[in-house]
Every structure is written in C-alpha cells, then in structure tokens.
Amino acid sequence: MSQSESTVKKSTLRQEGRGYQVFTVFNTIFLIIATFVTLYPMYYVVVASISDADELARNFGLLLYPLGKWNVFAYELVFRNKLVVSGFMNTFFVLFVGLAFNMTFTCLGAYFLSLKGSILVRPLSLLILFTMYFSGGIVPVYMNIRELGLMDSLWSLIIPGAISTYNMLIMRSAFAAVPDALYEAAYLDGAPHYKILTQVYVPLTGATLAVMVLYYGVGHWNAWFNASLYISNTKKYPLQLVLRQILLLNQNQDLNASVTDLGELAKYTDLVKYALIVVSCAPILLLYPFLQKFFAKGVMVGALKG
C-alpha cells in the first residue's frame, strides 16, 4: 500500500495554504497521542511485570518506569506453574498440526471451486456459502463434537476448524486468478489434478498462502472458547485457557503453594498476571517484524474478493 499513495502527495502538497499547515501540525500531534495511547497499555504491563511488588501495590496512577529495584521474580513464579509450560506445548501442537490440516483442506477445496467448466462447482459453492451465514448454533455443534468422540482431545481443536469458509473463498479467488492457459497446458500435458495444484497453482499464489498461514495461525494462537468446552483435562489445556484460568478466574494453585505468607500473596497475584501476559504475548511479538509485510496484503485479499 505504501508505494503508490505517497506519490500522490508529493505532487499535491506543496502549494497548500496556512489552514492546511495548521491541520498538519494538529494531525501530527493527534497521531502521536493516538500512538501513545495504543502503546501505553502494553508498555504498562511490561513495566509493571518487572517492578517491585510492594511499590507496585502502593503506586497510584500511571507508570512510566519500573518501580523500585526491577527484578524478574514474577517470571520465576510464572514458570513454576506447570500449566503454563504444558499450555505452550499444547498450543504449539495445535498450531503446527492444525496449520498442516488447514492448508491441505483449504487448498483442496479452493482448487475444486476454482475449476472452470465443472457443473458441480456452483452447487457446491452455494452449499458451502450457506454454512457461512447459517449455523445450528453452539449447542448442536457441541453435541456433534461429543458424538464424534473428540471430547477431551486436542484434535477437537484441529479437525473441526480445518477449513474456514471465508479463507477458502479467498484462496479460491487467488487460484482463479492464475491464467487459464497454465492450467490448460498442464492438463493437456496429462498432469493429474494434484500435480496441477501443487506444481502450478501453489507456487503462483505464495503470497496468498502466506496470508492464509498468518490468518489460521493467529486464530489457533488466540483460540480459547472451544477448548473451554471440549477439553477438561488441565494437562491438555492450550495456553489461552491456562491464561483465562489464572488471569480471569484467579485460579493459580501453584502460586498459592509458592508464596506461603498470605499477607504477601495478594500483591504477587497481580504481579504474576503482568508477567504472564508478557510471556504469552512474547512469541507473537517476536514474530511481529517478520509478519508485518503480510498485513496489508492480508487485509486486501480478505476484503474485496467479490
């Protein structure tokens, strides 16, 4: 997005009047404030997590730098919790295995839907599209998972979400944009369909595929609700469910076991929460610089597919 738009302004902005200059100043100030407001909650969490527990409990209002002697005690407490560690493992499992399923199924579906000339494409599209706008609701879906015997298994977080219809339609648009001539050529060469898919379509739609990985990946990383319904064994909890347990439901048995002075416990409760938030966001934020270039592309393919 950033290449063409800036050329617009270079040619037009020079001869603007005073009014516009005033606007520019205010605009800049406003954006700086907006950026600060966006960033501050995250900054607060980081700073709070390395602050001294006593000073943090006494602090009133905003926080600009770590209070007291900064330390990583809260992080030690976080990793003493076995569930945090197992939560990461479970989430990574769901993420990687899930992505394999996502990409395979999505490509298979998108390939068929992008076929030109098959009489089944349209009826199938309609049937698939219908599910996007009409569902039985969470109760029948829950019962279905139960009947299929997926309860209390990490597969219940992988298989039922193998295809997001929305993503598959995006993928179909990308496949449909591949020049017909390439398909025809491969077809006439006698290449079987799976080869056309893997050797013609996939290499030509790399950017969209990367966006799919981003979409599905972020989805897996953030998902908690289905797990809260389907997974009952705490050892199988994905990270987000562990987070909910500790951050929102205030259940942290391991902390209670580590901090025995009850007078002290309360102030560590919040401290540990801050540290846990940082730990749980770290992987995404570390990947952030690498993911960034896909964002614009990602939203674009998502938006105007029609």
Next chain:
Amino acid sequence: MQSKIPFGRRLIKDIKRFGGAYIMVIPVVVFYILFHYKPLLGAVIAFKNYQPRKGIWGSSWVGFKHFESFFNSYYFGRLIRNTLTISLSGLIFTFPCAIIFALLINEVKSRAFKRTVQTISYMPHFISLVVVCSMITLFVSSDGFIVQIMQFFGSGVNQSLLNMNSAFVPIYVLSDIWQQTGWNCIIYLAALAAIDTELYEAARIDGANRWQQTIHVTLPGIAQTVTLLLILRVGSLMSVGHEKIILLYNDYTMETADVISSYVYRRGLIKGDYSFSAAVGLFNSAINFALVILANRISNKVNGYGIW
C-alpha cells in the same frame, strides 16, 4: 444451455474430465457434511425435548414450545436490547474510527512517521482476546490505573468498572476501538492508495484546496469500500459474539451485558437446557440470515454488486 442433456449423463462426463479433482474434493465435502450440515440437522432439538441419553431422534417433539417460552420470557426484551445496543455502538463509534484514522494517516508526509504509526496501531490486533480482557480487568479494577486516573479527575468511582452496568458498553466499545482501529484502517488506506492521482491533479487545476479535494476526490474514492463494509456490518447487527462478553461480564452487569449469544451459552451449555437454547440460537441464526440477505440486496442496489 445444456439442459437438454440429462444431468446424470453430464455428471458422468464431468467426472471423466475432472476425476482427480473430484477425489481431491471428497475430504472437503466430508468435512462440510460432518462439521456443518450434521450440526445443522442436530438443530431440530429446538423443536424437541432433548434428552442426551435418548438421542436426538428418541426425544419427544414439542413443536414451537421453546420459541414461545423464549418470546414470553422476562429477559427476551433485554437480550434484544443489549444485542442491538452493543452492535449499534460498534457501528456508530468503532466503525468510523478506522475511516477517520485512515484519512489522517493518509495526510502524513513523512514515510518513517507513517510507518511507525501504522506498525504500532496494528499491534493490539495480535493480542489474544483473553489477554485483552484480562488487561481490561486489571486496569479498570478499583486499584487499576484507569480508575485511579478517573479518581484523580474527581470521579467518585471506587469500584471495578466491570461491576457497573453503565460502564459495560463503553468498556466493550473503547477496548474494541483500541484493539481493532489500526487493523481495520488498512483496507481504507489501500483504497486511498488506489485513487487515481490524476483526479487530484484535475481538482487542483480547477482551484480546489486541500479540504475541497478531500470532499470531492478522496471521500468518493473510498465510498465504495465504506458502503460495502457498512453493509456487511448491518448484516451482522444481531450477532454479537459471545467470547468477549463471557470473558467480561458477571452476575451484576447482565442487565447491560447479556446478549443473545451469551444467553444461549449459559442456558444451554452451563445449565443444560439444550432444547431451549438451541431454539434461541436458531431464532438468532434465522434473523442473522435474513439480515445478510437483506444487506446483500441493498448492496446490489447501491453498489451494483453483492457480497457474493
């Protein structure tokens, strides 16, 4: 066109031609049958007195009883009201934010500054909902910094804002704005970038100043994108997701926080009232579906093309 040839024969021909593709699509079809159409069939429990151990088909039929009892329920009006309040607030506040933000960013000359603003503004989108909600819980608790700032400015608030009915919708909407504005504005920035430079040149030659250019060139340039997204939004007016609600509400803010989807979750999956909440869910699905169809019609009229 080919309607004279019987479908069966056409299909056979089709299979011969696309055989491999047919085999490849089988897993996808199975997936849709198993995870979309089967639960859809399961929704018939809305018309039954479902007992898990008797199974869907073994349970007795009760017709529209559950629907009636929902319509007559004390909470019916409140659920509709809350659902609409939350989604309309999103439409009125969250939705325009992204447009305005995009327009402002578009006016920035320095590329480095622009990049920085954008990069930071996307970040919250990647923070998980659970974490966002726990940050909210921490910040608006009685000793959280947001409440403390309010106290500093003379507000008498001294309890967690999450226990106050009047604060729920603002918290919900403001946190949405914080989390999604940056991400949502990408699409408008893209639309802005796509506006033909010559239009600006022409306007300038006609003597239009910056403001007039915005009115006559920029806004029409993104109008199509805006209408499309607006229509999509209208289509989902009655579907407020349950996840954020469930993470944030409690017994005391249900008056403003309880929406149809959270009610279905609570009555159905927590209290075990399967049939009743399947009925409520089905009712909601039907309304949503009707709204989407309507939105699509409008889109066809206004834009000349639909959502699908």
Next chain:
Amino acid sequence: MKKWLTVLLALAICLVPMTAFAIDYPVTTDETLTIWKQLDGSIAEGGYTTSNETPGFLAWEEGTGIHVDIQEYNDSTALVLAVNSATELPDMFMMDPANYNGNVMGMVRDEMLTELTVEMLEENAPDYWAYINQPMYMDLIQQLDSKMYYFAGHLFEPESIYRYWKGFFYRGDILEKVGWEKFPETIDEFYQCLVDLKEAGITTPLVFQGTSELKNMLQYGDISSPFGLVCTGEYQADGVWHFGAYEPEYKDVLAFVHKLYEEGLISVDYLSMEGSVAQSMLCTGEAAVFYGNNSRLNTFKSSVEEGGWLYPGAPLKAEGAERALYHFADPMITMGDSTFISADSKNPELCLQFLNFLYTEKGNLVRNFGVEGQSFEFVDGIPRYTDLITHNPEGHALDGMARSWALINWPGIHADVMNAQRHPEETQVIAYELWSDNDHDKYVVTHTTVLDDLIEEYTSLWVDIDLYINECRAKFISGEMDIEGEFDAYIDHLKTMGMDRVVEIKQTTLDAYNAR
C-alpha cells in the same frame, strides 16, 4: 476421644448381624471401573495433580482389589457439562445434583441412574447400609418417591460440631486497641464495632471473598437472623416453606447491608474482591473482621502481622435473643461428593462394593487417615496423623497433605477424631463450639428437589427469578436501587415473574416430604 471408640463400637455392632453379607476384601475382579468427578485443587498443595496418583486413592484400590479410573474435571461447570451431554456415562460420577437441571429427580427422569435397592445395598454395601439406615441419614438419602438413587457423600457423626465450619472471626488485638473487651454478639454491637474500627482508621473493617461469601452470610442467616428473618434463602417454619428474599423483613436486611456499604464498613469493591486480597487485608490490619472458613484461623496464623491474633465470634443474634436463629452449617450429608451409579454401568454391584469399603473398619481409617505407619499411627489406641501430614518436611500444607493421603473429600464418615486433628488450634475448637450454637436444624430445608411432575415448570420459573434476585441484591446494596422507594416494586416484580407459583410448588413438595 471417646467418640471415636463409640463409632468403632457402633460399626462393630452393626456388622455382627450382617456377617452373612460381609464382603471379603480384596475382591477378585478384572473389571476396571470408571468415575467422573471434579478435581480437588488442594491435592496440588500436597504435590499431586490427579487423584489417581494420590496415596489415599491407591490404598483404597489396594484395599478393595478393584481398579478404578478417575476422570477429573477442572471445575463444576466442566463436570456438569460432561454429565449433561454424555451419551454414555461412566460407572460412577460424583457431582452435586443441584447443578443438574431438575436435581436428583431430573436425573431419574432422564434415566441416568441405577436405583439402589435395599437388597442391593444389603448384599453389596452392608457396612454402608448398616451405618446409614437410621432416620437422621435416611431422611436425606431417600427421595420423595422413598427410593434411593445415590451413595451418600461424606457424612457427619450424629452430634458433630464440625458441620459448622464458617463464620466471623476478628483481629482480637485490633479490637482491644479500639476498646472492645468482648466480641460482638448482637447485630447492634456488630455494627457499632465496625463503626469504631472505621473511626480508629481501619480502612475496610469487614472483608470477605467477593460475592460468594456475601451470599453465604445472607443465605445462612448470619446477617439476616438478627432481623427476625431466618435467612435470605429457603427455610421452613412449622411446616410452611419460605423464601427469605421474598419476605418483608428482607427489606431491613438489605437496608443494613446498604448502610455497611455506604459507610465504607465493607469494601465498595466487594463484588470483585479476591480471596487473596481479603486475607492479606486481614493479616496486615487493613481489615479487622473476616467472614470465612474455620481452617483459615490456622492458615492465617503464621501470616498475621506481629502481635496480631485472631479469635472467632458467635453467630449474630437480635438484641435480647438467646441465640441466633440460623447460621452456616453443612447438611448431615454433603451432596457435593454424593456418588451416583449410572444407568450405563454394567457393574453396579462392583461399584457398591468399591464404595462400601470406606465404611468398613479398615476403609474408614484409610478414608480419614490414610496409610498406617506413613500418614498416621495409633497413639493410645487413637489414630493420629504423623508429622508427614501435620508438619510436612517439604512445607506442604496440612490440608493438602490430608486430602492427598486420606480420602476426606470422598464419601464415608467424616470422623470427628479426624476433624479435630485437622483443626488443632485452640481458637478453631472454640470457633466450632461457638458456631454450632444456633437453631439451624430447626429451620433447614433438607430436601433439595421438587416433585417429579413439577420439575419442568419449577426450573423454567426459577432460572429467571434467581437471576433477578441476584441482580437486585447487588443494586439494593450499592444504592443503585432505592430500598425505601423500590422494594415494593421488587416484590411485585417477583410476583409477575411467578414467585407465588414457586412458593406453591415448594410447599406442595414440602408437604409431600413431611407426609412420607
């Protein structure tokens, strides 16, 4: 300690005529039974993550010769969800039936349970049957249709004071400093005490863990009974069923709590006060009165600031009254660990044999004390926890250790001699004695269910009413609803929601229950 011997004697006497049916443990079987239950979080404090691994449970399996797989659910919601939607149930599940739509009779209606007939019990659970076959327990176990559907959860000895494990306790040192020489007994004294504490600079005189404990204070009458209202939940008086929050006196109770709220005697943020915050406030002296469990008297002790000490207070009563009308008490049988044998079990007899073990002499020891020579030893003929439990070398808490090594969160007799050792502090003993002095058993409604044919109507009415009462309580307390102006409207609103019909249904049920 004589009580302990009496129990053993009673067990022994009961066993004699039953010898024909006595079960030879360990039994020989290849079957594996399954059970679902809620995870008891405190075994984590003993160093265990699932009950399957705890020494107590292993001793149970070894004692019976029966292997059982436990599937544990992290919270009650998850467990209920699993039971609710199971197409096939495990052999047994341990759940508070109040969480099931329609309670015990709802499960019967949904054909989930194996009925436990007298013949089955005599044959497969003779020790259990001998113990519970007395009116005090049978009243609770038998349903309205006079049948039995579950294996009773842990039950208390007939005269046990250990049922009364929740109440007020005070920071004695702070009260002394403020000039109180005795602990409040009447509601007026209680209020005055809180006011004095506040004036002396205690920021939040009374603390408790969030909404659940406030609800307990009201529902168990601690705050309501001095106002002539037994409790704000259900109770019976002379055969008439009442619901406290639907009685005129409820207005005075609400006005009192609102006063506490407005004057800052309880936290303005009480709705979301976490347990850890409440306890640290008490320990550091930001608060001086606490409502909570007896065990806290012990666990807080080491954390209270220097010179501080805790002391229990009697249940509050009205001016001039002899004792409190009502106070927190566990029922004689705890429903939370009642164990249901499912209709899907192919081996109900084996399940009963497994559970019955806890009522045998040997099993009773395992249940309350664990493994002889490790977690307990006989001292002067009385089983005593060893230092492993009471002063754990690795610093594990007593309660967590006891729950891991013994089976005290499972069915069986919750022995007084064991409770005495789990709550050894002098103040804890005093607390039990003080807290048990009230008329709880006169007013309590022991059955929890309603007549079969009324279940559906009752539950559909109650779901909405319950939510409404909860919401209004919070609003009255905070002043969002004006008690003077809006209380009548509140009662009228309950009427339009069908509260009178609920009263009718409950009364019919109570009559049927009393007529059994």
